Amino acid sequence: MKFYLTKAAQRQAESGEPRSQDGARARASTASAALDESSRRARSRRSVGQAPAPTATAASAPAAPPPPISRSKPAKGVIAIGGVPRVDLLPPEVRAERHAAVNVRRAWTGVVGLVVIVGVAGATAAIYASAATATLASSQKETSSLIMQSAGFSEVNTVQNETDLVGAAVRVGGSTDIDWPSYLAKVKATVPNGMELATVTIDSATPVVAYAQATTPLEGQRVATLTFSSTSSSLPDVPTWLTSLRTLPGYTDASAGTVALSAGVYTSNVVVHVDSEAFSKAYSKEGK
Template identity: 25%
Template sequence: MSAKDNAIVVGGEPRIDFLPPEIKQKKQARRTLRSLVMLVIAVAAVCLLGYAGVTTIAIASQARLSSEQDRTITLISEQGKYSQARSVAATVETARLAQLVASAPEIMWREYLGQLQATLPAGASITQIDVAGTSTTQGPPAVDGPLAKAQVTQIVLAGVFTSVSDVAQWQDNLEGIESIVGFWITPISDAEGAYEIQATINVDHTALALRLFEKAPDADAAAESEVAETTEGGN
């Protein structure tokens, strides 16, 4: 009992508690049990709310994931529709590049030999021509020395001139062709009125046709130089 219960009340209404202590303990136990039940109910409600919230978030996340998966499947399906077009485009590009590689060492020989023919003095003629050119699988002829200029092809020809002076004039005419980077002439026979010679002419990359290459006006020299390096160094 507390100090208040032990105090003497003067003039108050007399009261006597005849309830056994067991009854009081039962009443206190019922109140405690009621409090525990309310606490359990409150905790269960909080757990249910938390579970409902987590479940809602999980369902929303699963829905977003399913949406992204469906979008991915749709994109893959769309890509499959255009796979044939991409394959055709790749084949066309490969063929174009193959044409460029194959045509890189090409020289328009009819026009070029016509240019050489035009350098002959009157009465002179070419009797035989052999060309040691390049291809996509074979490199250019080797240069003859450290001072020799790079070449993409070599022409060996036989000709007949009426005199030695005509041969000298022809040499001067050959020097006027830009693509010729070197030549030498060997006499074969010196019959009267028929001076036979053999000439070896080195030709550089400026003689290449490059007919399949697209070139900007200011990039012609750079393009020719790049093709020449490819032709000279490739095997």
């Protein structure tokens, strides 16, 4: 059996709040529809030869209760026909005020978070600063202790400084030293046979005065000048001697002087210039 509800009955069933007059009208309409359907089916059965079904008058037939109506929420995307109408009468100013309140709460939350971060950073920096201060105080204390301990060795430090000063003076004073005995022995070995070394004149640099250099363009730098005088009974072989002098340490250049004959004896002069390679370096650190 099917029941057809009017729109008023459907709205009444969905709202769940029946009204006195509307409810009575809805029930009467439902009962009338049920009786008409029952009479129609009885007439159809008699027309096909079936046994007649007992009929009931409108007064004696009880009103059939309407079937339960589900109040489940409509699915999304489906328009509910006959639903409860809703109207949002909230002013826009109230929504704007609520939205502003939400923004204010978010802003205050950000401010509180920033304050927390700054506080944590400040606390961390304070901890590191305290540790650095403690380390500095410990280092200063250790330095003061070392200074106090070194004060007991002040005399030793004085002697050490004086020793260093004397050593520096020795190195400066011996910077132009040439081992002349050994050097003259090498010069004597270069004298040719038949000639004898008679006199030697030495002019060398000093630690405090620079040695005068030659003005002749072809002469090299020198730190000392040696002038030799030799004698021989025959004509001296000066060119051979000049060639042998090139083997001397620090040799720069050499030149022959005059050759004189007196009482059967030949006297010849030779001038030799030497550079810094002739220094002995006995008093420098490199020479030790």
